[in-house]
Amino acid sequence: MRCLRMLVRILVLLYLAGAPALAQTLCQPNASNGYRVRISIKTALGNQAYEWNENEMFLFRATMAFAMRRYYKTETYNVDNIIVCNQTRRVSFWFVVISPENPTMLIPKADVEKAVSMSRHRINNAFLLTDRTLEFLGIYPTLAEPVNPDTPPWLIVFGVVIGAVFAGIIALLVSSLLQKRRKEKGMMEDGQDEEDRQMKGVENGINLDGIYNRGFTDDDRFTKL
Amino acid sequence: MPEEGMEDNKEGEERPKWNNKAEYLLTCIGFAVGLGNVWRFPYLCQIYGGGAFLIPYLIALVFQGLPLLYLELAIGQRLRMGSIGVWNSISPYLGGVGVASMLVSFCVSLFYNTIVAWVLWYLFNSFQEPLPWSQCPLNHNNTGYVEECVESTPVNYFWYRQTLNITPNMETSGSLQWWMVVSLATAWSIVYICFVRGIETIGKAVYVTATFPYLVLTIFLVRALTLPGAYEGLIYLFTPDWEILKNPQVWLDAATQIFFSLSVAFGGLISFSSYNSQKNNCEKDAVLVGVINSATSIYASIPIFAILGFKAHTNYVTCLNGNILALTNEFDISDMNITVENYEQWFDSLNGTHPSRVSDLKLKTCDLQTFLDQSASGTGLAFIVFTEAVISMPGSQVWAVLFFIMLFSLGLSSMFGNLEGILTPLHDLKLVPKWMPNELFTAIICLLLFLMALIFCLGSGNYWLEIFNSYVGSVPFLIIAFFEIIAVAYIYGIGRFSDDLEFMTGHRPNIFWKVCWLVISPLMLFVVLVAYVAVQAQTPPTYAAWNPDYVNFPNTEVLPYPDWVFAICVLLSSVPVISIPLVAIYRLICCMSGRHSKDSLHNNPNPYANEDYVVELLL
Numbered sequence: 001m002r003c004l005r006m007l008v009r010i011l012v013l014l015y016l017a018g019a020p021a022l023a024q025t026l027c028q029p030n031a032s033n034g035y036r037v038r039i040s041i042k043t044a045l046g047n048q049a050y051e052w053n054e055n056e057m058f059l060f061r062a063t064m065a066f067a068m069r070r071y072y073k074t075e076t077y078n079v080d081n082i083i084v085c086n087q088t089r090r091v092s093f094w095f096v097v098i099s100p101e102n103p104t105m106l107i108p109k110a111d112v113e114k115a116v117s118m119s120r121h122r123i124n125n126a127f128l129l130t131d132r133t134l135e136f137l138g139i140y141p142t143l144a145e146p147v148n149p150d151t152p153p154w155l156i157v158f159g160v161v162i163g164a165v166f167a168g169i170i171a172l173l174v175s176s177l178l179q180k181r182r183k184e185k186g187m188m189e190d191g192q193d194e195e196d197r198q199m200k201g202v203e204n205g206i207n208l209d210g211i212y213n214r215g216f217t218d219d220d221r222f223t224k225l
Numbered sequence: 226m227p228e229e230g231m232e233d234n235k236e237g238e239e240r241p242k243w244n245n246k247a248e249y250l251l252t253c254i255g256f257a258v259g260l261g262n263v264w265r266f267p268y269l270c271q272i273y274g275g276g277a278f279l280i281p282y283l284i285a286l287v288f289q290g291l292p293l294l295y296l297e298l299a300i301g302q303r304l305r306m307g308s309i310g311v312w313n314s315i316s317p318y319l320g321g322v323g324v325a326s327m328l329v330s331f332c333v334s335l336f337y338n339t340i341v342a343w344v345l346w347y348l349f350n351s352f353q354e355p356l357p358w359s360q361c362p363l364n365h366n367n368t369g370y371v372e373e374c375v376e377s378t379p380v381n382y383f384w385y386r387q388t389l390n391i392t393p394n395m396e397t398s399g400s401l402q403w404w405m406v407v408s409l410a411t412a413w414s415i416v417y418i419c420f421v422r423g424i425e426t427i428g429k430a431v432y433v434t435a436t437f438p439y440l441v442l443t444i445f446l447v448r449a450l451t452l453p454g455a456y457e458g459l460i461y462l463f464t465p466d467w468e469i470l471k472n473p474q475v476w477l478d479a480a481t482q483i484f485f486s487l488s489v490a491f492g493g494l495i496s497f498s499s500y501n502s503q504k505n506n507c508e509k510d511a512v513l514v515g516v517i518n519s520a521t522s523i524y525a526s527i528p529i530f531a532i533l534g535f536k537a538h539t540n541y542v543t544c545l546n547g548n549i550l551a552l553t554n555e556f557d558i559s560d561m562n563i564t565v566e567n568y569e570q571w572f573d574s575l576n577g578t579h580p581s582r583v584s585d586l587k588l589k590t591c592d593l594q595t596f597l598d599q600s601a602s603g604t605g606l607a608f609i610v611f612t613e614a615v616i617s618m619p620g621s622q623v624w625a626v627l628f629f630i631m632l633f634s635l636g637l638s639s640m641f642g643n644l645e646g647i648l649t650p651l652h653d654l655k656l657v658p659k660w661m662p663n664e665l666f667t668a669i670i671c672l673l674l675f676l677m678a679l680i681f682c683l684g685s686g687n688y689w690l691e692i693f694n695s696y697v698g699s700v701p702f703l704i705i706a707f708f709e710i711i712a713v714a715y716i717y718g719i720g721r722f723s724d725d726l727e728f729m730t731g732h733r734p735n736i737f738w739k740v741c742w743l744v745i746s747p748l749m750l751f752v753v754l755v756a757y758v759a760v761q762a763q764t765p766p767t768y769a770a771w772n773p774d775y776v777n778f779p780n781t782e783v784l785p786y787p788d789w790v791f792a793i794c795v796l797l798s799s800v801p802v803i804s805i806p807l808v809a810i811y812r813l814i815c816c817m818s819g820r821h822s823k824d825s826l827h828n829n830p831n832p833y834a835n836e837d838y839v840v841e842l843l844l
Contacts, residue, residue, distance in 0.1 A: 038554065039560075040560045040561075041560060042560045042561035043560055043561060088557040089557065089558075089559045090553070090554070090557040090558065090559060090560065091559075091560065092557060153349075153350075153352055153353045154346075154349035154350045154352070154353070155349075156352075157348075157349040157352050158349050158407060158408075158411060161345075161349075161411060162410075162411050162414065165411070165414045165415055165418050166414065168418050169414070169417065169418045169421060172418065172421045172422060172426065173421065173664055176421070176422060176664065180662075
């Protein structure tokens with residue numbers, strides 16, 4: 001009996017010791033179901049860049065587990081299901097996702113891609129990075145929807161400008177029309193005085209009004225004999 | 226001696242007057258200072274050896290520009306009429322010069338206001354975040370960016386596709402682009418509102434349009450000098466290359482630049498000075514306007530080139546960063562270990578250890594000089610190069626708005642002179658019916674010009690504008706100016722002209738002006754005209770077309786003009802100037818047939834017949 005129990009314990013210990021080793025073999029560079037991640041913290045954050053260490057790696061695995069949970073709508077995924085390997089000082093590494101039910105089975109590439117795309121925004125924000133600085137090589141970021149306002153902004157500016165210009169034109173035309181009318185009224189009143197003066201002028205015999213026409217010489221009045 | 230009676234017009238109607246001298250000067254300066262000062266002079270300065278270009282430029286100003294300017298202002302002020310009336314008065318046989326001026330002003334107004342409409346379009350679009358020319362739009366199914374934009378640049382795409390919607394060649398006319406029609410209508414409405422009451426409203430408008438560009442240029446100067454790469458741009462601009470002075474092309478371009486920059490031979494300056502009182506020192510005015518025009522050109526090139534230097538620097542850094550990223554990713558080097566400063570050392574060490582891997586990366590060669598050499602002039606400078614620079618500046622919307630308002634003011638104040646060169650001669654020819662108020666006549670002319678300018682709103686409009694710009698806006702002016710100076714110096718007579726100048730300014734013109742009018746300026750104009758025509762004849766008539774299907778896209782495709790288009794080009798150059806000999810021949814025929822009828826009059830001399838009196842006054 002005791003021998004049987006010890007055998008079982010040894011087998012369990014071996015299994016537990018071997019499982020991570022088995023898992024490690026699942027994660028290889030250029031694995032068929034794995035993705036390479038490239039992170040550029042200094043490019044994104046400059047002076048406020050944090051250092052990449054084990055804690056950050058833990059956060060990454062936790063975020064990936066979160067993404068898988070969200071995609072499959074289950075609560076079975078854990079940090080242990082995300083295996084990471086080949087970390088370089090770039091910082092870049094490979095990761096694979098193993099199924100929580102069967103530790104030897106890898107989640108297919110397509111499903112991992114869909115999970116990552118769905119939660120990309122959350123993953124980026126967890127690390128204060130962007131699509132460009134947290135790269136999943138092979139997963140293209142979905143392009144941002146352009147903001148399409150109902151009325152193009154340039155039409156609004158154009159409307160304001162053309163409205164002001166037309167208002168100005170109408171104002172100027174109306175004011176010059178009023179000015180002309182006022183002048184005509186003034187001239188009509190002056191015209192009355194001119195007629196009176198002309199009557200008097202003829203009596204005096206000298207023409208005081210009009211433009212002096214130098215084309216006429218005065219010797220016309222006195223004929224030469 | 227000129228009679229006192231020349232003060233009043235023959236009808237006794239009062240000629241409009243400037244409110245004060247400042248308005249007159251600002252209008253003339255605004256007319257002379259135009260878009261060319263900002264986008265043509267800096268380009269010429271750059272390609273012709275920087276500081277060395279100033280020498281032929283200033284020589285051309287002193288010996289060709291100022292005498293022509295003084296001449297136009299003086300005859301306008303003395304004879305108090307627009308261009309047609311003035312040349313009719315000087316010699317009836319040379320009345321064609323005035324007609325040619327008016328026709329050329331008409332053609333130039335057509336395309337110049339279209340450029341102002343483009344500036345307005347960009348101005349309206351600058352009130353957006355982000356600027357529409359800073360990123361490519363998505364294609365139909367949102368899978369990627371529009372291919373044409375990706376292959377060229379967002380700035381090019383916005384200009385060629387979203388603004389012009391340009392066709393691949395001139396034969397395809399395309400359709401009317403409604404947004405362009407809208408902008409053109411706005412431009413003509415603004416021109417009309419400034420012209421509603423003639424020089425009364427123009428005089429008010431120029432307080433803003435003539436002074437605002439200087440304010441904006443100063444703001445840009447201060448901003449530009451604080452940007453990285455500005456000093457490289459300025460050094461590149463102003464480093465003199467004295468060898469270039471041996472190239473005759475430089476002297477030709479300097480003479481043509483000063484000539485077109487001063488806006489002589491349009492008839493606009495004659496019209497503006499005709500509203501002056503006769504006792505005005507037009508010599509000082511001419512020198513002032515000419516000097517300010519050239520000073521503005523030089524002043525404008527400083528912020529322009531500082532900003533172009535900044536743009537070259539930005540492009541250089543972007544190019545280097547692309548290479549750095551490639552190297553970092555390939556060799557898994559820690560992020561930001563390779564920087565712009567130590568790139569060379571890293572590159573050399575990596576190339577030494579792993580040359581095959583480095584060459585596989587196909588890194589671009591980044592050379593600051595190449596980026597500085599990418600210069601442009603004309604619409605290319607304003608709508609492509611400068612807009613690209615503005616995106617990289619913090620607060621891009623503000624700089625874009627300021628820049629386009631400045632271009633708008635420059636274009637608008639030049640439009641005043643262009644339109645004045647059409648309206649005043651028509652008024653003086655009494656072609657306006659008595660019942661029609663001036664406002665209505667101006668509105669009809671503006672509407673007519675707007676409708677004719679709709680050809681520039683077609684898909685192929687930009688190609689037509691280039692044709693108008695090269696063929697109407699060049700040789701006809703040289704011919705008109707040549708005849709102007711010959712007419713005044715030899716037909717009117719330099720003695721009579723000096724008398725008039727003494728009457729107006731109080732002193733006779735000194736020997737410098739006389740020598741220029743008699744010998745130097747006509748000679749220079751003739752040489753420039755012949756050389757210009759010779760150079761044009763040697764260059765094959767081609768144009769650069771934007772064709773997305775072209776093999777070497779995004780480079781423009783160089784296509785020859787179709788035959789019918791080339792015929793139109795020749796017509797555009799010759800029809801305005803053909804009026805000069807036509808009117809001379811017409812007057813000759815009239816005079817010869819008129820002499821027969823005049824003989825009958827002489828048989829019964831009537832000393833009180835007014836015709837004799839009128840004849841004595843004119844000749």
